[in-house]
Amino acid sequence: MKVSIFSTCLVDLMFPNVGKAMVEVLERLGCEIDFPASQVCCGQPTYNSGYLEDSKLAMKNMMLAFEHSDYVVGPSGSCIAMFHEYPAVFKGDPQWELKAISLKNKSFELTQFIVHVLGITDVGAHLEGIATYHRSCHMTRLLGEKETPFRLLEQVDGLRLEPLKNSDNCCGFGGTFSVKMPEISAQMVDEKCACVAETGADILISADMGCLMNIGGRLSRNGQSIRVMHIAEVLNCVPAAQGGRSL
Amino acid sequence: MSLQTDNRKFSERTAEGIDNPFMRSAVSSAQDSLKTRRLSAATALGEWEEWRKAGQQIRQHTLKHLDYYLEELARNIDRRGGKIYFARTKEEASAYIGRIVEQKNAKRIVKSKSMVTEEIELNHVLLEMGCEVTETDLGEYILQVDDWEAPSHIVAPALHKDRKQIRRVFAERLGYQGDETPENLARFAREVLRQKFLEADIGITGCNFAVANLGAINLVTNEGNGDLTAAIPKTHIAVMGMERIVPSLEEMEVLDNLLCRSAVGQKLTSYITVMGPSAPGEADGPEDFHLVVVDNGRSDILGSEFNDALQCIRCGACLNVCPVYRHIGGHSYGSIYPGPIGAVITPLLGGYDDYKELPYASSLCAACTDVCPVKIPLHEQLILHRQKIVEQGRTGTADRLQMKTAARVLSSPSLFGKVLRLANPGSRMISSRGRIVRGPAIVRGWTSARDLPQPVRQKDSFRSWMENRKGGSGN
Numbered sequence: 001m002k003v004s005i006f007s008t009c010l011v012d013l014m015f016p017n018v019g020k021a022m023v024e025v026l027e028r029l030g031c032e033i034d035f036p037a038s039q040v041c042c043g044q045p046t047y048n049s050g051y052l053e054d055s056k057l058a059m060k061n062m063m064l065a066f067e068h069s070d071y072v073v074g075p076s077g078s079c080i081a082m083f084h085e086y087p088a089v090f091k092g093d094p095q096w097e098l099k100a101i102s103l104k105n106k107s108f109e110l111t112q113f114i115v116h117v118l119g120i121t122d123v124g125a126h127l128e129g130i131a132t133y134h135r136s137c138h139m140t141r142l143l144g145e146k147e148t149p150f151r152l153l154e155q156v157d158g159l160r161l162e163p164l165k166n167s168d169n170c171c172g173f174g175g176t177f178s179v180k181m182p183e184i185s186a187q188m189v190d191e192k193c194a195c196v197a198e199t200g201a202d203i204l205i206s207a208d209m210g211c212l213m214n215i216g217g218r219l220s221r222n223g224q225s226i227r228v229m230h231i232a233e234v235l236n237c238v239p240a241a242q243g244g245r246s247l
Numbered sequence: 248m249s250l251q252t253d254n255r256k257f258s259e260r261t262a263e264g265i266d267n268p269f270m271r272s273a274v275s276s277a278q279d280s281l282k283t284r285r286l287s288a289a290t291a292l293g294e295w296e297e298w299r300k301a302g303q304q305i306r307q308h309t310l311k312h313l314d315y316y317l318e319e320l321a322r323n324i325d326r327r328g329g330k331i332y333f334a335r336t337k338e339e340a341s342a343y344i345g346r347i348v349e350q351k352n353a354k355r356i357v358k359s360k361s362m363v364t365e366e367i368e369l370n371h372v373l374l375e376m377g378c379e380v381t382e383t384d385l386g387e388y389i390l391q392v393d394d395w396e397a398p399s400h401i402v403a404p405a406l407h408k409d410r411k412q413i414r415r416v417f418a419e420r421l422g423y424q425g426d427e428t429p430e431n432l433a434r435f436a437r438e439v440l441r442q443k444f445l446e447a448d449i450g451i452t453g454c455n456f457a458v459a460n461l462g463a464i465n466l467v468t469n470e471g472n473g474d475l476t477a478a479i480p481k482t483h484i485a486v487m488g489m490e491r492i493v494p495s496l497e498e499m500e501v502l503d504n505l506l507c508r509s510a511v512g513q514k515l516t517s518y519i520t521v522m523g524p525s526a527p528g529e530a531d532g533p534e535d536f537h538l539v540v541v542d543n544g545r546s547d548i549l550g551s552e553f554n555d556a557l558q559c560i561r562c563g564a565c566l567n568v569c570p571v572y573r574h575i576g577g578h579s580y581g582s583i584y585p586g587p588i589g590a591v592i593t594p595l596l597g598g599y600d601d602y603k604e605l606p607y608a609s610s611l612c613a614a615c616t617d618v619c620p621v622k623i624p625l626h627e628q629l630i631l632h633r634q635k636i637v638e639q640g641r642t643g644t645a646d647r648l649q650m651k652t653a654a655r656v657l658s659s660p661s662l663f664g665k666v667l668r669l670a671n672p673g674s675r676m677i678s679s680r681g682r683i684v685r686g687p688a689i690v691r692g693w694t695s696a697r698d699l700p701q702p703v704r705q706k707d708s709f710r711s712w713m714e715n716r717k718g719g720s721g722n
Contacts, residue, residue, distance in 0.1 A: 005713070
């Protein structure tokens with residue numbers, strides 16, 4: 001199966017290991033990977049700030065970048081949810097509406113793709129530890145994907161999952177919200193960190209690096225030593241004998 | 248009270264909210280319990296999504312044919328001997344009520360909870376006229392006793408106060424000597440209020456829904472104060488936002504189900520009443536019935552891109568799940584309509600001059616949209632507000648410059664490539680062990696509360712890694 005990687009700009013610039021892990025996991029599961037190099041960003045930062053016309057530049061760039069892809073898979077529920085919003089943004093636009101619909105139909109968040117398209121829940125990962133999982137709002141509510149991360153994590157050998165209290169509450173990231181309204185955002189992320197600490201977990205997992213950069217940044221500021229992992233990194237923890245990175 | 252409850256800057260109001268531990272603890276525990284109760288009441292009904300869709304359809308249908316249903320309502324109120332008055336502005340609405348008070352030479356007025364009467368500044372007008380006004384909803388009564396403090400929630404106006412604070416208000420203002428158990432506090436208020444009902448010349452209520460084909464109004468309460476307000480005084484004045492109407496009891500049943508479950512997690516509240524002008528020969532009920540239908544900006548929203556916001560049935564569920572409301576409380580919004588729905592409708596009713604920050608007071612987590620019983624796309628409406636604010640050039644030069652630059656960089660592989668090349672060396676001076684603790688102005692908001700990872704070197708970027716892999720590069 002041919003899969004085009006949508007790395008997301010955040011992973012590209014800040015968290016390359018997440019992208020690498022995603023590629024290695026997908027290849028191990030038999031996918032043929034490519035990376036359309038003209039991709040940049042889904043346009044969400046400007047779109048959510050109300051700069052609709054400006055955000056269309058990024059969106060059009062993405063529709064062209066992935067025009068010839070069979071599947072587009074990204075390590076972010078939020079950025080994929082933005083892709084899924086394109087048809088509404090370009091509704092009635094004769095040049096772009098069909099491209100928007102086409103991109104939406106072939107775009108999947110990583111865990112969604114593994115579970116729903118590849119039909120796999122056990123990727124052969126092994127990670128010792130107690131973990132808790134943060135549901136990202138955009139993945140659960142906008143993309144509507146609530147279960148696939150858990151289906152995959154339940155199969156990770158050695159990993160114990162602890163439920164996170166108030167898991168429905170946003171971590172306070174919200175893209176530009178965290179910079180525009182830092183006082184409010186700080187209260188939200190503080191409560192999230194407290195809930196994470198309360199689980200007793202030593203690993204915090206999520207499927208969105210925006211949330212993890214936020215929660216991780218606050219944990220680091222508070223001196224809380226909880227390890228933060230993207231779910232792609234967790235799924236890539238396979239014994240070296242099987243071609244993976246053992247952690 | 249008017250729409251605006253506080254004219255300080257948004258940042259000052261939120262700072263005060265965040266610094267108030269009593270409010271925050273009261274709000275978060277109320278949220279946690281209301282959320283659970285709502286969920287179990289919704290689950291108990293079954294097919295909740297279908298109910299929401301039905302609710303949405305009913306509201307959309309009614310809004311689309313609002314002229315028809317208002318006309319039908321007016322005809323039926325008239326037929327039953329009541330009076331209906333259409334007020335274009337809040338001034339017209341409160342002046343009309345003022346004239347009735349004058350005609351009746353009324354001195355004592357009891358009110359049941361109504362947000363729209365806050366919106367039209369009715370209490371202010373009535374107090375100016377020298378009337379004694381008593382709010383009979385327990386939450387509203389507590390706020391009235393506490394120097395007419397502003398409500399912080401559209402269903403539970405005193406949600407920001409805990410029982411200790413309520414006891415203190417009653418003790419200081421009314422000489423209450425009991426303890427802080429809710430039962431005793433309520434019993435005390437009830438004794439005061441019972442007398443007020445019996446003495447009142449006029450009762451003023453809100454209206455959850457007007458029922459067009461009956462010429463009646465539907466009140467949904469838990470304390471029974473709405474019914475006493477409507478039934479005991481000789482004159483009953485009901486005030487409604489012009490969009491709060493249903494065609495018949497059939498649609499009312501659907502909306503009441505959604506309302507009670509969403510608002511307080513009950514199957515039904517203790518009192519669900521349909522009332523209107525008394526029929527000739529009826530032993531109880533008011534002699535005079537007036538229904539005041541308030542426009543006050545609503546017809547400008549009708550048919551606009553914000554039309555969906557008029558679907559609101561004022562259940563408050565979006566406030567109860569909002570993580571921003573949770574930490575800043577209702578007063579921070581500076582409006583009688585706080586929370587996500589408040590951030591949508593307050594700028595529509597009060598304008599961007601006073602309220603342009605509200606649409607940004609959201610992380611766009613969409614918890615509000617998810618919970619809304621009539622499926623208002625609340626977070627999308629907030630983005631729409633932001634678009635309008637940008638279109639009108641209200642975002643400021645710095646913001647515009649940043650966003651325009653971001654838009655260019657984020658749509659251009661070559662410009663983004665430059666960022667990849669420069670970000671790491673450019674951030675070296677301010678980074679320590681891969682972290683930025685105090686960033687430049689553009690990310691200061693971020694680093695005020697969190698560490699920021701240092702961007703990686705270009706050769707370590709994901710893109711470079713992909714390009715360097717054998718056969719890894721794409722088109």
